[in-house]
Amino acid sequence: xxxRPQRFTTNKQVVRDLQCATIREHLADRLGRLSYFxxxxxxxxxxxxxxxxxxxxxxxxxxxxxxxxxxxxxxLLNAFRLGISGKLTxxxxxxxxxxxxxxxxxxxxxxxxxxxxxxxxxxxxxxRDSAGQxxxxxxxxxxxHRQADSLASDFVLFLSFNLDQIDQHEVRESIKxxxxxxxxxxxxxxxxxxxxxxxxxxxxxLKLYVMNLVxxxxxxxxxxxxSESPVFYSGNRRTExxxxxxxxxxxxxxxxxxxxxxxxxxxxxxxxxxVVGGTQHLTNLGLPLIKRE
Amino acid sequence: MxxxxxIDKGDEYYAxxxxxxxxxxxxxxxxxxxxxxxxxxAYDALGDLRRQSPHTELEPVEITTSxxxxxxxxxxxxxxxxxMRRYRYLGFSEKRASSHAGFRGIGKFSAISVCDHLIVRSSxxxxxxxxxxxxxxxxxxKCLQDEKNPPLETLLRDYSQISEKAExxxxxxxxxxxxxIRKDARELLxxxxxxxxxxxxxxxxxxxxxxxxxxxxxRLQQVDPRFMEVELRLNRKPIYKPFLENASRPxxxxxxxxxxxxxxxxxxxxxxxxxxxxxRELGDGESQGxxxxxxxxxxxxxxxxxxDSMLTRKxxxxxxxERAFYFFGEIHVLDPTMVPTSDRDEFEDSTxxxxxxxxxxxVAATLSFRAGLESRRQRFAEVVTAGQQLVADTQAELESGKxxxxxxxxxDYQVRRLLENVSKRLxxxxxxxxxxxxxxxxxxxxxxxxxxxxxxxxxxxxxxGHFLDISKIIKMDAKTKAVYDTIIRxxxxxxxxxxxxxxxxxxxxxxALREDVAC
Numbered sequence: 001x002x003x004r005p006q007r008f009t010t011n012k013q014v015v016r017d018l019q020c021a022t023i024r025e026h027l028a029d030r031l032g033r034l035s036y037f038x039x040x041x042x043x044x045x046x047x048x049x050x051x052x053x054x055x056x057x058x059x060x061x062x063x064x065x066x067x068x069x070x071x072x073x074x075x076l077l078n079a080f081r082l083g084i085s086g087k088l089t090x091x092x093x094x095x096x097x098x099x100x101x102x103x104x105x106x107x108x109x110x111x112x113x114x115x116x117x118x119x120x121x122x123x124x125x126x127x128r129d130s131a132g133q134x135x136x137x138x139x140x141x142x143x144x145h146r147q148a149d150s151l152a153s154d155f156v157l158f159l160s161f162n163l164d165q166i167d168q169h170e171v172r173e174s175i176k177x178x179x180x181x182x183x184x185x186x187x188x189x190x191x192x193x194x195x196x197x198x199x200x201x202x203x204x205x206l207k208l209y210v211m212n213l214v215x216x217x218x219x220x221x222x223x224x225x226x227s228e229s230p231v232f233y234s235g236n237r238r239t240e241x242x243x244x245x246x247x248x249x250x251x252x253x254x255x256x257x258x259x260x261x262x263x264x265x266x267x268x269x270x271x272x273x274x275v276v277g278g279t280q281h282l283t284n285l286g287l288p289l290i291k292r293e
Numbered sequence: 294m295x296x297x298x299x300i301d302k303g304d305e306y307y308a309x310x311x312x313x314x315x316x317x318x319x320x321x322x323x324x325x326x327x328x329x330x331x332x333x334x335a336y337d338a339l340g341d342l343r344r345q346s347p348h349t350e351l352e353p354v355e356i357t358t359s360x361x362x363x364x365x366x367x368x369x370x371x372x373x374x375x376x377m378r379r380y381r382y383l384g385f386s387e388k389r390a391s392s393h394a395g396f397r398g399i400g401k402f403s404a405i406s407v408c409d410h411l412i413v414r415s416s417x418x419x420x421x422x423x424x425x426x427x428x429x430x431x432x433x434x435k436c437l438q439d440e441k442n443p444p445l446e447t448l449l450r451d452y453s454q455i456s457e458k459a460e461x462x463x464x465x466x467x468x469x470x471x472x473x474i475r476k477d478a479r480e481l482l483x484x485x486x487x488x489x490x491x492x493x494x495x496x497x498x499x500x501x502x503x504x505x506x507x508x509x510x511x512r513l514q515q516v517d518p519r520f521m522e523v524e525l526r527l528n529r530k531p532i533y534k535p536f537l538e539n540a541s542r543p544x545x546x547x548x549x550x551x552x553x554x555x556x557x558x559x560x561x562x563x564x565x566x567x568x569x570x571x572x573r574e575l576g577d578g579e580s581q582g583x584x585x586x587x588x589x590x591x592x593x594x595x596x597x598x599x600x601d602s603m604l605t606r607k608x609x610x611x612x613x614x615e616r617a618f619y620f621f622g623e624i625h626v627l628d629p630t631m632v633p634t635s636d637r638d639e640f641e642d643s644t645x646x647x648x649x650x651x652x653x654x655x656v657a658a659t660l661s662f663r664a665g666l667e668s669r670r671q672r673f674a675e676v677v678t679a680g681q682q683l684v685a686d687t688q689a690e691l692e693s694g695k696x697x698x699x700x701x702x703x704x705d706y707q708v709r710r711l712l713e714n715v716s717k718r719l720x721x722x723x724x725x726x727x728x729x730x731x732x733x734x735x736x737x738x739x740x741x742x743x744x745x746x747x748x749x750x751x752x753x754x755x756x757x758g759h760f761l762d763i764s765k766i767i768k769m770d771a772k773t774k775a776v777y778d779t780i781i782r783x784x785x786x787x788x789x790x791x792x793x794x795x796x797x798x799x800x801x802x803x804x805a806l807r808e809d810v811a812c
Contacts, residue, residue, distance in 0.1 A: 069362070069472045073412055077468045080355065080366045086529050090359050106360040 010278030038118030096139035113152030144221035233275035330400035338369025405430035409473030418465035496596030540564035563622030609657035
């Protein structure tokens with residue numbers, strides 16, 4: 001039987017182009033020498049498009065349970081067919097485990113640091129392991145630690161996931177904390193936060209939650225996170241997807257605990273990009289902005 | 294047609310699974326040969342591509358260790374659907390020994406003894422499909438154990454499958470993954486083990502930093518129609534055939550089927566060590582001073598190694614075998630009737646092999662003679678240098694009046710030995726004088742100086758002050774001097790075989806006499 005290759009929508013291609021623009025803008029001084037770490041999928045479309053910019057590709061692929069090697073084989077084969085095997089290293093296993101444990105299922109270790117980290121999850125962000133731990137959030141935290149420990153320069157982080165199984169409690173509680181922080185900054189933000197909490201679309205709350213989460217985690221490892229407009233689109237089989245882009249700048253500040261540099265009001269006022277039928281447009285989903293006092 | 298009286302039910306099986314087990318496990322006791330088997334296939338595919346499309350630039354063969362997998366991939370001509378279907382057959386091969394490195398169709402099954410799954414994906418140039426053969430090796434072995442030797446046919450059919458998918462017509466490749474390398478074959482995932490092996494056996498290009506790499510390659514391409522070298526990348530880095538430093542420029546030797554014939558059966562190239570003796574390991578590791586592993590000559594067939602340099606040593610160097618390692622190089626076998634053994638450690642026994650070895654022995658004899666000459670020349674130069682030193686040191690001692698009279702006899706003996714040694718070597722060097730002009734000039738100079746020195750050593754020293762006479766310095770009376778001379782004579786006898794020790798002893802006695810007696 002002919003096995004169908006994995007297909008990507010035109011919407012996904014728009015996201016890929018936006019990500020490429022982010023790389024070109026923020027890592028302009030290193031183009032052609034960049035190192036990539038992430039989940040390119042077995043078709044490798046992201047890294048094939050960005051190939052001229054890359055010197056080193058570390059792809060993580062866990063495959064399907066009990067026959068993991070099939071998709072891993074396909075990834076390696078495609079890298080060879082498409083002429084990028086000379087740059088590619090495959091790590092076998094779950095990317096969250098690789099980030100948390102520091103090695104793949106067979107002990108292979110990523111060669112830190114990386115210039116581009118693409119966590120293009122096919123599932124949701126709030127996946128919990130059998131112990132109830134939110135693995136992905138812990139993995140992102142470990143990512144920053146490992147980048148910092150290996151003296152990374154500024155790098156970009158792409159974070160994509162679907163909107164299944166959102167942990168409403170986690171998201172809403174986080175947004176309430178944001179409201180408290182905004183009050184401390186002297187902002188009358190109650191109306192705005194209420195609008196986010198009451199909005200019918202999850203994208204609204206996730207925008208705020210993810211941008212704040214990444215900023216908080218990055219600051220713990222002395223990185224300043226600068227977010228770009230989050231993207232939401234309909235992916236394969238009409239799955240609702242969100243894609244975030246961040247520039248993580250190494251901070252010249254001391255190692256003392258501190259708050260993120262990117263202001264909450266800037267995050268709230270950052271418009272989103274909606275991609276429909278391969279066309280993008282800016283939107284704030286009708287949410288109010290925080291005005292300057 | 295069946296002969297009368299034959300009872301044949303027609304549904305019997307003639308081969309059983311244990312054949313496969315024996316082949317897979319017994320074919321290559323050295324697991325690394327399994328890797329070579331797939332590298333051979335890759336090079337054959339590239340060779341076929343070159344034959345079909347001579348101007349296509351061949352891309353490197355890629356070998357990647359990605360635990361738990363070993364991957365061998367090439368962009369050769371690729372395999373058609375029919376060839377891929379037959380890939381599952383045991384012992385079937387369309388290749389010919391005369392044009393391909395691998396040809397028996399057995400070696401691929403050696404992989405089932407080292408991995409859980411063998412996955413081969415291939416697409417032929419111009420084909421719009423790619424085909425994948427998947428052999429469930431762990432399933433096969435389990436079946437062999439559980440079902441007590443099932444028919445071979447059943448085993449091969451049930452545990453292999455072929456599938457196809459669309460592919461771009463211009464893509465052509467073969468991608469082999471040995472997935473789930475077993476614990477007892479983990480060496481196949483160790484770059485430190487497989488790299489030296491590949492360097493030794495694979496048809497790699499010579500290291501481009503070797504000044505004569507292009508010249509050698511060009512000569513081989515002219516004489517060997519099967520010669521091909523394609524870059525191989527191991528874990529993304531290119532590897533090459535090595536060369537040894539401090540070697541002469543390469544020489545080439547054609548080996549004909551017989552004297553006066555123009556039929557070539559082998560072509561050798563070699564570089565001779567410019568230093569003394571064998572090529573040896575440098576550096577400060579454990580192997581320092583040992584014979585260099587890349588020294589010696591190696592047989593090559595289709596540019597793949599047959600055996601190692603010990604094979605040529607064993608088959609060609611009948612006398613002074615150590616001289617085999619005064620050289621490094623290759624003997625490319627051109628005789629199409631020469632067939633390697635399955636493990637490629639030797640050639641199969643045949644009249645062609647006997648003829649090859651006989652003819653190559655003549656090459657080895659020439660090399661051995663030259664190595665002997667070179668060795669003698671090096672030794673001659675060493676003796677002359679040591680002689681120059683002895684003459685200069687003794688001359689200086691005499692001029693400063695520091696040569697003890699007790700050592701006069703020994704010194705004379707040393708100079709006499711030197712004269713004999715240098716004169717003998719000078720006479721023997723007649724045949725290769727031109728190369729040794731400088732050494733010969735130095736030798737003659739040493740002889741002249743040594744003869745002058747001997748005359749001084751033998752002459753009466755009255756008033757010359759060349760020698761140091763302790764009896765005069767400490768003013769020994771006649772009786773004391775007689776006693777002293779007797780002691781010295783006894784000591785001299787005692788230390789006849791250790792002149793250096795005797796000299797040290799005399800100097801110590803002198804020092805003691807000066808310090809104690811003179812006071």
